[in-house]
Amino acid sequence: MTDSLKTLAAALLAALMLLTGAALAAEPDAANDSRAVAERVEDLKKKVIRLNRDLFILEEDLLFPASTQFAVFLSVDAGEFLKLDAVKLKVNGEIVASHLYTERQVTALERGGMQRLYMGNLKTGTHEVTVFVEGMGPDNRAYKQAATLAFDKGTETAALEIRIQDRSSNYQPVVSIVEWE
Amino acid sequence: MTQPVVFLARATRTDIGARLVALAAVCLLFMLDAALVNADVAPARAKDPAYGRVLYNYHQGEALKALTLLEVARERGRIRGHGAYPELVEGGLMLSYGMPREARDLFTRLLEETKATDTQPDINESSAGERGADSGVTLAPGIRSQAWFYLGKVFYLEGDYPQAHENFQKVDALVLEESNSELYAEWLYLRARLAMLSDSDNGSYASSHESPRENPRENPSMNASGETLVEHLRAQLKHSGLWAHYLSYNIAMAEVSAGDAEKAQQSLRELISGMEGETPTGDRGSEYRALLDKSRLSLARLYLRESRFDDALRLLGAMPLDGVFSDTALYDYAVAAAEQGQLQRALDALEALSQRTLFLSWREQVPYARGYVLEQLNQPRKALNAFAQASEHYESRGRELIAARQSLTEESLMARLSFLRNNDDIATDAYGRLRVMPSDFGISDVLATEPFQQALSELNELYQVQALLIQREGQLGTFETMLETRRVQRERRSREARFELEQQKADEWVEQKNSFRVEIEAALAAEDVGFFMTTKQKELKARLERVAATLAQLRDGSLGNDKSAERQRDKYARMKAYFDWTLANDYGVNRWAAQKQLRELNAEMQQFENQRAAIEALMAGDEKHNELAGRLIRKGEDIQSLKAQVREAIAQARSILVGRLDKALEQQGRDLRRYLVASRHAQARLADRLFRAGQSTEAANE
Numbered sequence: 001m002t003d004s005l006k007t008l009a010a011a012l013l014a015a016l017m018l019l020t021g022a023a024l025a026a027e028p029d030a031a032n033d034s035r036a037v038a039e040r041v042e043d044l045k046k047k048v049i050r051l052n053r054d055l056f057i058l059e060e061d062l063l064f065p066a067s068t069q070f071a072v073f074l075s076v077d078a079g080e081f082l083k084l085d086a087v088k089l090k091v092n093g094e095i096v097a098s099h100l101y102t103e104r105q106v107t108a109l110e111r112g113g114m115q116r117l118y119m120g121n122l123k124t125g126t127h128e129v130t131v132f133v134e135g136m137g138p139d140n141r142a143y144k145q146a147a148t149l150a151f152d153k154g155t156e157t158a159a160l161e162i163r164i165q166d167r168s169s170n171y172q173p174v175v176s177i178v179e180w181e
Numbered sequence: 182m183t184q185p186v187v188f189l190a191r192a193t194r195t196d197i198g199a200r201l202v203a204l205a206a207v208c209l210l211f212m213l214d215a216a217l218v219n220a221d222v223a224p225a226r227a228k229d230p231a232y233g234r235v236l237y238n239y240h241q242g243e244a245l246k247a248l249t250l251l252e253v254a255r256e257r258g259r260i261r262g263h264g265a266y267p268e269l270v271e272g273g274l275m276l277s278y279g280m281p282r283e284a285r286d287l288f289t290r291l292l293e294e295t296k297a298t299d300t301q302p303d304i305n306e307s308s309a310g311e312r313g314a315d316s317g318v319t320l321a322p323g324i325r326s327q328a329w330f331y332l333g334k335v336f337y338l339e340g341d342y343p344q345a346h347e348n349f350q351k352v353d354a355l356v357l358e359e360s361n362s363e364l365y366a367e368w369l370y371l372r373a374r375l376a377m378l379s380d381s382d383n384g385s386y387a388s389s390h391e392s393p394r395e396n397p398r399e400n401p402s403m404n405a406s407g408e409t410l411v412e413h414l415r416a417q418l419k420h421s422g423l424w425a426h427y428l429s430y431n432i433a434m435a436e437v438s439a440g441d442a443e444k445a446q447q448s449l450r451e452l453i454s455g456m457e458g459e460t461p462t463g464d465r466g467s468e469y470r471a472l473l474d475k476s477r478l479s480l481a482r483l484y485l486r487e488s489r490f491d492d493a494l495r496l497l498g499a500m501p502l503d504g505v506f507s508d509t510a511l512y513d514y515a516v517a518a519a520e521q522g523q524l525q526r527a528l529d530a531l532e533a534l535s536q537r538t539l540f541l542s543w544r545e546q547v548p549y550a551r552g553y554v555l556e557q558l559n560q561p562r563k564a565l566n567a568f569a570q571a572s573e574h575y576e577s578r579g580r581e582l583i584a585a586r587q588s589l590t591e592e593s594l595m596a597r598l599s600f601l602r603n604n605d606d607i608a609t610d611a612y613g614r615l616r617v618m619p620s621d622f623g624i625s626d627v628l629a630t631e632p633f634q635q636a637l638s639e640l641n642e643l644y645q646v647q648a649l650l651i652q653r654e655g656q657l658g659t660f661e662t663m664l665e666t667r668r669v670q671r672e673r674r675s676r677e678a679r680f681e682l683e684q685q686k687a688d689e690w691v692e693q694k695n696s697f698r699v700e701i702e703a704a705l706a707a708e709d710v711g712f713f714m715t716t717k718q719k720e721l722k723a724r725l726e727r728v729a730a731t732l733a734q735l736r737d738g739s740l741g742n743d744k745s746a747e748r749q750r751d752k753y754a755r756m757k758a759y760f761d762w763t764l765a766n767d768y769g770v771n772r773w774a775a776q777k778q779l780r781e782l783n784a785e786m787q788q789f790e791n792q793r794a795a796i797e798a799l800m801a802g803d804e805k806h807n808e809l810a811g812r813l814i815r816k817g818e819d820i821q822s823l824k825a826q827v828r829e830a831i832a833q834a835r836s837i838l839v840g841r842l843d844k845a846l847e848q849q850g851r852d853l854r855r856y857l858v859a860s861r862h863a864q865a866r867l868a869d870r871l872f873r874a875g876q877s878t879e880a881a882n883e
Contacts, residue, residue, distance in 0.1 A: 037639050037837060040830045042280050044646055047823055049245070051816065053252035055653060055660075058812055062663050073230045108240035112226065114233020159230060180230060 060119075068121040069157040072097070072129065073180075076109040078166040082143055082173035084109065085135040087162070089118055092127055096120060117162065122153045131162050133175045149177035228262030229254075239270055244278040245649075265291060279642060281335055288332050292351075295325055323360035326353045330368050337371055346375050366421035373414040373428050377435055423465055426456060426472055433479070442483055449480040474506045481513055485520075493517040508534060508544065519554060528554045545849075548574050549856050552863060561874075565867040568860045575857035582850045589843055591640075591835045598637075633845075636838040643831045650824050657817055664809055675800040687793055694786050701779055705772065710764050713771035718764060725760055728753050 060069070070091075076084055084106050089097040097118040101109075109115060130148045137143030149160065159180040167174045227233030231254035238247035251271050254260050260267045268291055275284035333348030349372055358365040411432065418425040429452045436445035453476050461469035477496050484493035497514040501507060515530035531551045534544060552567035585593075704712035714722065732753055735746045 037636070037830065037834050039282065040826075040833070041639050041642050041646075042282055044643070044823065044827060044830060045278060045280055046283065047819075047826075048646055048649060049248050049252055051650075051653060051819055051823065052245070052249040053256060054812070054816055054819075055656060056249060056253050057256060058660060058809070058816065059656075062660060062667070062809060071230075073233065075227065075233060077226055104241050105237075108237050111236070111240045112233070113237030113240050114227045114230055115237050116230070116234055161230065 064121055066157050067155050070120050070122040071159045072118040073114045074117045074162045075114045076164045078164050078173050081138055081166045083136040088132040090130040124153050126152050145175045147175040147177050151179055229260045232260045232263050232267055244274045248274050285335055292328055322356045326357040330364055342375055366424040369414050369418050370424040370428055373411050376410045430476055446483050449476050452476050474500055478506050478510055490517045490520040524554055524558045549860050561867050561871055568864045571860040575853050579853045582846050586846050589839055633841050640834040640838055643834055647827045650820055654820050660813055668806055678796055694782055710768050713775050725757055
């Protein structure tokens, strides 16, 4: 009686082994197919990245010619005295950008990332940029600070950076606007 | 349930599959992250906004955007002031975006470049990732060793063992042990696995030729004492927890394959006893328990093979009912109990198994086995019923399978899957696998296989690329609108400029200038002093002429005093002489002034002419517009070409995916038919037996 069960168990084991064997036999073909598709996907991704790059540059060339291009970046070299919450940017008295930050974005900034807050066009001449930074300061108190910069826009691309830094001398954050050469 | 996946990947001898490269990707990203953070005490300030933007996206996990920005930065000139870090980040991003081959090439190149700096003693963590002017990349030793390790692991997971071995050999053991002990243990484990594979394949990549800077404890001379490399590495792994256990399990499985069941049993017994004496800590508890259960199961099966049913039963009886292998253990338990003659126990185990709702194809044998055990328990009627139920079950399941195979399309396959979503995207686990559950558990087996998961994931990636291309196509459409608007605005401005030019009567001005030039040239040729007179001189001349005319009308003595008119004439003559002398004296100066003015006028006119010509050229044609339009057309063509390639790749991936499922269903069908035939035979046998028994009873009664 037990022989039958043994036979069944053996048959099932054999079937399982056959199944595994078949799977192993089919493995090289399947692996080749998978590899081919995987390589194809990777190649397509590479092409997509290049396409993205070209479209990105094309968009900038189209909308922001180098002679009038004006960009404002934001960086955070802080975190201890200010937890960034929101930023508002004015160019020549007009609000051109405002941004509310998610925790992920704040973390990315605190880890050395730089956000392009605004991209636009400006004529040559003197302009004024003002930034309003809001966040949570020491002891979880709402904190607001502003900075202004008057600068001359020439015929080259202009780029400014809003820097939010911790100042340990007075345990306060400091906001400044600097011009990138 | 991710831990069993980890477990299966480590505890089996089969190839893990390229998808697990994602694991290395995740680890490498962490490693790079650590490298970035370690580079400076405070967050590293981007010295180039382009790099800052890349980091902003990189730290948010936006791999595609960050890679695009890196490409943009490269197109506009290199990122300045960050050495090799942008490339390290790029490699990590490539892995994260599912481009392991590209990343592998990049890391290989970067790490090769560090060779020249290997002997520099003053390299520390703070200078990690710098690129010297001539000396290539400088990576801190700890980071470099980890990078070699991960690169080796990428090759290992891809099944490229010689390359894996080569990269593992470049790891500085002491440095890796000091910088990351967990990685060091994994490194030892993977090297041992390579050595085992090498033994079985007679390959050469595991024949250790340790690097000169390797831990002296690993010196190949130690092998002279008769210790193999695997044993040597195992000894080093002794106190490293799970890695040592994984290696022990794999060694036992290798002994099974080599036909040395006794040694394998001994190895498994030692492993189980060692693991039972430990208390797993941390987040790898479930992985630990899964390995323990798998070891018990493997040992029990070895006992079953040798008909040591008591031992098998004892071992299987100790296994938990809620573990990863509990169902398999339950079935093996039923087999062992039946073999021991404890049929009721076997039936109880099978009853418990038949209550499980989750479909697993191997469990299809349970309905038959249940009937069989009932028959052995001498309950023929119940057994007949059980076999009849089993036949019905197999028939119905067989019909389902045929219907499923006939209507098998990608849509019907997707309808059988339930994807976990994260916003709009399908969620993935740490291995890059899609988080998916089968709505129809008939495909759970095939869904759990690595090639199917990989094919599913690739199809999903292709759809994402396709969606992105459609989005870009739309973007290109808006660019065309922008360009058209730009053209219209330009034409309007051209019309305005043309009108302005007409208003300026530019041609008249040119004519006047030319006529003025001719007059000056003529006066110069004729040395016409009068032509070059100043305004004041001209006024004086006019006054003198008026005086001369007046004097001409005077008669001598008409002024009363007969000498007075003559005196006036003399005076006029003196004034005229002085005036003529002044003119002659000033001629050179006046001529030069006139010529200077003419030159200035010429220059002004030339500038005016140039500007007019430029404006007219601009109005006549727009090179910038044509160049942008040309780029738009080319990119439009690129998108169409890429879309076609993606369509083709999708068709290929889809066919592979559906083909795999079809094969799996076909196999299930074959198994079901076998069970069905066996059930029907048993039914016939039992019916016959009952019929004969009935006849005997009737005969006895008669």
